[in-house]
Amino acid sequence: MDEIILKTICDIKGEKSKAVLVTIVDTHGSTPRKAGTKMLVYPDGRIVGTIGGGCTESEARLQALRALDENISFTYVLSLLDDNAADEGMVCGGTMEIFLQVI
C-alpha cells in the first residue's frame, strides 16, 4: 500500500464520503499486475490507480459499485482469459482474485 492511495483514502474520509478499495490479493498464470496492487473506485465510478486496465478492470469497477450499494466487502475472481482464444479452446491468460473493501 503506497502513500498516494493512502492520501486519497484519507481525503475521501475527510469529506465523509465513501469509496471501495480494490486490492489484488492473489494471481495465477499471466496477469498484468501482481498481488498488492490497488485501485480506488468512487461512488460515481471514477477510478484512482489501476489493476491492469481493460475489461477485467471494468468488471472490477462494476463489482466495486455493487459493494458500495450493498455496503459489504467481499472477494471476487477475475478471469483474464481471452474470449476468442477461449472459444478456440486455448487459454492465454491468468486469473486474479481481488478484495473489494468498502472504506
Next chain:
Amino acid sequence: MDIFLRLLQKANRYQPTDIITIINTPKEQAINLGEMLTISNGNEPEGILVDQTFTTALIQKIETISWQKATIIELEYNGHYRLFWDRLSTRPSALVLGAGHISQPVVEMLYLIGYAVTVVDDRPDFANNISFPNAESVICENFGIALKEINNKRYSAIIIVTRGHRYDLECLRAVMHYPVSYLGMIGSRRRVNGIIKKLTEEGVSKEFLSHLRAPIGLDLGAQTPAEIALSIVAEVLATTRKGTCLPLRDIGR
C-alpha cells in the same frame, strides 16, 4: 484515529509496516470482513482482528513466516478465515548530484516511475525549482556541504552527473559508504578507468568498486541528454526490480 490516517503518517516517516486485512470469514462472521491490523517494526501491533485470541494467533503465525511478497494467510478459528498480508510501500528516494543537461531528464523520468528525487548542485542558475518542477527538493549548495547535511539512509539510488570529473570524484568519495542499492557515476570508459585505478591505489575495496555503476547506464546507443537519461533510469529500474536488461523476446525461448 482512523487506521488509514495512521498508515499515511507511517508512510511519511518511512516506517516499515505490515498490514493484515481479513478478506474471507465464515458466513456468520461477515462483520469482521475488512478489519485491519498493522505492525510496525519495534512497536506494539495496532488494531484487533476478530478478538484478542484470534489476533494473537495471527501474529504468532506470521512471525513464523518470512516475508517474500504480498500474500494470503489462512487461519482456522471456529471456521475458515483468509487474510491478506501486505506491506506499506514507501516511495523510493533518489539523490541526483549535478543539475545539468542530463540531470534534468533523469529527474523527470525518475519522478515518472515514482521516485521522490533530491537534486544537488552549487550553481543557482541550474539548481532551482523552475528547472526541476517535479523534484522533491532542490538543494543549491556546495556538494561537500550538502552531502554532510543529507540523511544518508534515505536514498535507494544515487546518480552522480555533475559538470566535471573533479566534482564527480568528490561526490563519489562522500557517498561511498551510503547503504544504497544503486550507485552510478557518469564518465567515459577511459575517465572511469582512471578514477577506479586512483581509488584502488587509495585502498578502496574491490567489492565497492564492482558495485559502482560506471560508466553509468545501459547500452541503448544513447546520444542526446534525454537518451542518456533514459539509459540511466532504465538501469536504476532494472537494479531495483531485478530485471535482466535483455529483450523480453529473447527470454524463455
